[in-house]
Amino acid sequence: MKKKVRFFQSVNFKIALAFILILLISIEIIGAYFIRGLERNTIKNFTDNIKDQATRVAPEFTNDITLENSEEATGEELTDIQRRLENSVSTDILEMRVVDANGILLGATPLTDKSLIGKKNDYQDINDLTYVAKTAYDETTQKRVYIVVQPIQSATGDTVIGALFMKSDIENRYEEIHDTALIFVFASLIAGAISIIVAVLVSRSITQPIVEMREQAVRIARGDYSRRVTVYGRDELGQLATTFNQLGDRIAETQDAMESERNRLDSVLSHMTDGVIATDRRGKVITINEMALTLLNVKREEVIGESILELLAIDEDYTLRKLLENPDEMLIERENPYRGFVILRTDFSMIRRESGFISGLVAVMHDVTEQEKTEQERRDFVSNVSHELRTPLTSMRSYIEALSDGAWQDEEVAPNFLKVTLDETDRMIRMINDLLDLSRMDSGKAVMQLEYVNFNELVSFVLDRFDMIVDNQDSGKKYRIRRDFTKRDLWAEVDTDKIIQVVDNIMNNAIKYSPDGGTITVRLSETHNNIVLSITDQGLGIPKKDLARVFDRFYRVDKARARKQGGTGLGLAISKEVMKAHGGNIWVESQEGRGSTFYITLPYEPYEEDWWE
Ligand code: ADP
Numbered sequence: 001m002k003k004k005v006r007f008f009q010s011v012n013f014k015i016a017l018a019f020i021l022i023l024l025i026s027i028e029i030i031g032a033y034f035i036r037g038l039e040r041n042t043i044k045n046f047t048d049n050i051k052d053q054a055t056r057v058a059p060e061f062t063n064d065i066t067l068e069n070s071e072e073a074t075g076e077e078l079t080d081i082q083r084r085l086e087n088s089v090s091t092d093i094l095e096m097r098v099v100d101a102n103g104i105l106l107g108a109t110p111l112t113d114k115s116l117i118g119k120k121n122d123y124q125d126i127n128d129l130t131y132v133a134k135t136a137y138d139e140t141t142q143k144r145v146y147i148v149v150q151p152i153q154s155a156t157g158d159t160v161i162g163a164l165f166m167k168s169d170i171e172n173r174y175e176e177i178h179d180t181a182l183i184f185v186f187a188s189l190i191a192g193a194i195s196i197i198v199a200v201l202v203s204r205s206i207t208q209p210i211v212e213m214r215e216q217a218v219r220i221a222r223g224d225y226s227r228r229v230t231v232y233g234r235d236e237l238g239q240l241a242t243t244f245n246q247l248g249d250r251i252a253e254t255q256d257a258m259e260s261e262r263n264r265l266d267s268v269l270s271h272m273t274d275g276v277i278a279t280d281r282r283g284k285v286i287t288i289n290e291m292a293l294t295l296l297n298v299k300r301e302e303v304i305g306e307s308i309l310e311l312l313a314i315d316e317d318y319t320l321r322k323l324l325e326n327p328d329e330m331l332i333e334r335e336n337p338y339r340g341f342v343i344l345r346t347d348f349s350m351i352r353r354e355s356g357f358i359s360g361l362v363a364v365m366h367d368v369t370e371q372e373k374t375e376q377e378r379r380d381f382v383s384n385v386s387h388e389l390r391t392p393l394t395s396m397r398s399y400i401e402a403l404s405d406g407a408w409q410d411e412e413v414a415p416n417f418l419k420v421t422l423d424e425t426d427r428m429i430r431m432i433n434d435l436l437d438l439s440r441m442d443s444g445k446a447v448m449q450l451e452y453v454n455f456n457e458l459v460s461f462v463l464d465r466f467d468m469i470v471d472n473q474d475s476g477k478k479y480r481i482r483r484d485f486t487k488r489d490l491w492a493e494v495d496t497d498k499i500i501q502v503v504d505n506i507m508n509n510a511i512k513y514s515p516d517g518g519t520i521t522v523r524l525s526e527t528h529n530n531i532v533l534s535i536t537d538q539g540l541g542i543p544k545k546d547l548a549r550v551f552d553r554f555y556r557v558d559k560a561r562a563r564k565q566g567g568t569g570l571g572l573a574i575s576k577e578v579m580k581a582h583g584g585n586i587w588v589e590s591q592e593g594r595g596s597t598f599y600i601t602l603p604y605e606p607y608e609e610d611w612w613e
Pocket of ligand 1: 505509510511513514537539540541542550555556557558562563566567568569570571572573596
């Protein structure tokens with residue numbers, strides 16, 4: 001996250017650079033003015049001086065030239081001119097020449113070649129005999145020189161009789177100025193170097209706190225609030241550092257508050273008995289609580305980021321837009337390997353910001369499987385009861401109608417019809433009694449008459465009665481009841497009447513649904529903490545698909561046969577309720593066509609053998 005600032009991009013560098021630039025620019029401007037002024041002054045002084053000399057020296061030759069031009073010239077004059085010239089040479093003068101009006105050289109210093117005297121002068125500048133003052137470039141020495149040509153006037157001052165030529169060394173002056181400029185450049189370089197050091201130090205003192213604050217900001221962003229920025233002084237940067245530390249404290253506090261808020265929310269969510277799913281604006285899951293994971297039987301890492309429509313498998317019927325526009329409740333059915341078939345009532349609501357912007361969707365799921373099942377059972381029950389009562393009533397009505405239409409007079413038919421109506425009435429009474437029993441148990445009004453009994457004896461008592469019926473029966477069916485009892489006496493606290501009713505019912509069924517007779521085996525055994533009674537017949541058996549449902553109210557595998565047998569379809573339902581009330585259990589194992597085994601268990605605490613002793 002931390003990106004290294006390169007030196008050339010740093011504030012440090014920029015401040016130093018600004019410093020140095022300001023310094024250099026000012027030095028340059030001052031230097032330029034200074035050097036230029038110096039140059040102008042020096043050169044002016046020099047040329048003025050040379051020009052002065054020329055005007056001063058020139059008139060001295062007037063006499064000699066006048067004489068030289070006259071008839072009585074002796075030749076002495078030439079030597080005078082030469083001597084005068086040599087005397088006039090000063091330090092800066094490189095060369096001097098004197099010519100007459102015809103441009104004949106009269107004298108020169110230094111005089112390198114004597115034979116030139118008296119010949120036509122070869123210096124172009126002089127030959128016009130006009131005043132010249134200029135800087136020129138000397139080809140031979142490759143230096144700048146200052147040339148002055150001063151016309152020499154006649155004594156009367158009305159004619160020009162010759163000219164004085166003066167060449168002086170101005171290069172020296174320029175070199176002096178150059179040297180001064182060099183000193184200046186040197187001085188400014190040293191000043192620049194010093195100012196770099198000063199600038200770096202000054203800017204470092206400014207940027208150091210900034211760098212520290214930046215590092216602190218990075219730490220805060222990482223969530224490390226433990227360190228603080230050093231406050232170096234009371235200046236603006238010091239104040240900024242103080243504010244920075246306060247800001248850090250604030251953020252830490254806010255962070256803490258948010259953290260605990262989130263923890264609270266998390267624990268509320270995870271302890272909720274409802275499933276909660278929250279999505280972002282696009283319907284992708286961002287939060288899902290434990291309960292929702294359990295209800296939907298999914299793993300968190302699989303569903304985060306998944307579309308809620310796909311997660312709830314409603315993407316065929318709904319679009320996100322439809323959900324957002326009409327966030328209503330719906331029932332979602334899911335197959336759950338741990339809970340079986342579950343029905344989830346799901347309420348959707350939008351997450352809206354204050355601005356009205358929809359930022360997501362929340363789905364709250366509640367497992368209503370039980371409720372829905374109960375509701376369905378209640379509906380089924382009412383329709384079953386009505387149906388069960390209507391059938392016997394309709395058949396009774398037709399018998400009674402036939403009787404009242406005259407059949408009562410028929411001595412053969414009438415008793416038969418009356419018997420049928422009586423049987424149907426009995427069955428209806430039995431059914432209503434069963435229903436009342438069930439309703440009492442459902443509402444918890446059935447009072448259990450618990451007593452401590454020897455369970456072996458209780459079962460024996462019921463079976464004895466059946467033995468008697470079997471013996472007295474003169475129908476073709478032949479049964480044998482086989483008892484396979486544990487040696488041990490099993491004592492249990494039960495409601496005797498109700499348990500008898502259960503065993504009776506199972507025994508009755510075993511006989512009813514074994515049209516070919518056979519052996520009914522009654523086994524009584526115990527496990528560590530249960531009494532187990534099993535009744536096995538060799539009858540019709542129960543198809544696998546019906547096994548779980550035979551304990552449902554009014555459920556019969558073969559309705560017509562069961563009704564003919566006088567069954568109400570409530571016997572096993574009552575048995576189940578009775579066993580539940582005793583804290584026991586009832587279930588069935590069966591093979592179609594081979595027979596069924598009904599099991600009942602009761603909780604049992606084996607007493608110590610020496611208890612009675
Ligand atoms: P019912 O009064 O019709 O016998 P139950 O509740 O006692 O009502 O039994 C429900 C259904 O279970 C019966 O109609 C029958 O189809 C089936 N059933 C019960 N016991 C047996 C058994 N021993 N063998 C075969 N089917 C049985």
